[in-house]
Amino acid sequence: MARRAGVALAVAFGLALATAALAAEGTTRVKDLGKLRGWRENALVGYGIVTGLAGTGDSPTNATTRQALSNVFEKFNLSIPASQVQSRNVAVVMVSAQMPPFARAGDSLDVTVSSAGDARSLVGGTLLVAPLQAANGRTYALAQGPIDVGGYRYDANGNVVQKNHPTVGSIPNGATVEVGVTAQTLSPDQTITFDLTDPDYTTASRIATAINAKLGASLARARDAEGVEISVPSDQRDQLVSFVSRIEAVGVEPDRRARVVIDERTGTVVAGGDVRIAPVAISQGDLKISISTYNSVSQPIGLWGGNSGVRTALVSNSTIDVNEQLGPGYVPPRSNTVADLVQSLARLKTNTRDVISILRAIKAAGALHAELVVQ
Structure with a gap:
């Protein structure tokens, strides 16, 4: 009976650890989202x-x-x-x-x-x-x-x-x-300010809420999209390193902006996997015109006797070839993302340069719900 109880306890403990790991899977430490104000090189x-x-x-x-x-x-x-x-x-x-x-x-x-x-x-x-x-x-x-x-x-x-x-x-x-320096992180009003690397109102609010939940007191408040002001209790001012260490270890799920980054020099496209696009029809094709010129020499035979006006002639023959390929058509469903679109275009053997042009055209059509960054 005791053995069964021990096994059940071990299983319950394992499930608790797994649940905690899944809960923390989408979180990021506060220290990875920015730095304290005054911390600079x-x-x-x-x-x-x-x-x-x-x-x-x-x-x-x-x-x-x-x-x-x-x-x-x-x-x-x-x-x-x-x-x-x-x-x-x-x-x-x-x-x-x-x-x-x-x-x-x-x-x-x-x-x-x-x-x-x-x-x-x-x-x-x-x-x-x-x-x-x-x-x-x-x-x-x-x-x-x-x-x-x-x-x-x-x-x-x-x-x-x-x-x-x-x-x-x-x-x-x-x-x-020769002369040392020390970053001044504690302001005269006994507060420290955490600055986000990517300013965002939602993320700043989540950081303040998570810090208050961790410390068990309303010490943090989001001043704006970039800064979260944290009051240092009087009993923690002599232990500021330990206090900041606890804040840096707080887990937060940051909010992400929908953004698609395009590097035209290298043909690279990077987008978040959940960037959505509205229903849109895409048709893409190429029109290739090739003009070729072949030069040949016309040499008269048997007309040299007394015909001083007969000369060798250079003849140019030109050909024009028009090749219009049928462009692939594609209509993404309502729930598609940019990642789905890129994969579908890859299956259609669309090169990277054309994918960039298509994404820019989708953005111009108002169907790409994300910020398009062209480098």
Whole structure:
């Protein structure tokens, strides 16, 4: 009897887990739908000098390179006028990096280095210390190190062999953070705001409802289609990380906009599987006209005796071929989607370019109930 009870309990527990999995199948975590306001990366930029190039640097007539190298020499008590600097082994470059929202002093950043002069290649070069500044003009990181270039360029006697772009390279972990930053997510009124990546009123309302149900209090409210404002209780302000972690784990079923994306350059069509189309008749066909010209030579035979006016003649014969294929006709039922339409057109052996034209025509006819995005 006890064994039967245990089996029944195990079956009931398994059914409960399966029901919970099915219920959560269509949900998405809140953290996958957007980010907290204030959570952003900061762009850093600076300029520096790359040395050690094998004659592929900036030309000796480049005034910027000469002045920059003269300034470097000046820091080491070498007074060399810019007019006397002559070298093809250095290049002036721009250095850029992205600083994460939470960065501490001593953290490393990846750096991108790109030539700012007329250097032919940065292969084998080493970046000297370059300060990286933010938009406020303050220096937050220092970059230095050997450059990794995924290409090359060699030329001799007018012959050039090049792979990829040798004037752009990277330095993994090439910058060291000197001044740390911290994202300010908690506002002065003790609230945090969650911003949706794709603003939508329905999704914002569902997020606020789900958060309130999870926390057991009316702390969240949708301010607009993009932002959901969440009040932080006084007992959670010292444990903000744990509080935000609970919010990010809340499951929500986001509302989707009906959208069809068309990339005409590659012939790609992407649409949601449930995008509906109204009843519409489609007829598609091709008219091909081919004009061919064949040239032939007419050579008279046996008329040369005393007939000075007889000459070889060039004769052109043209043919016109008109081929009109019967276009396939198709009338989708009332419950069809864009996915059904595309599959039906594929069975009719309709190429991708024609499918794009058909979708655009359906949208123009008012039968496609979705936003058509053409890239």
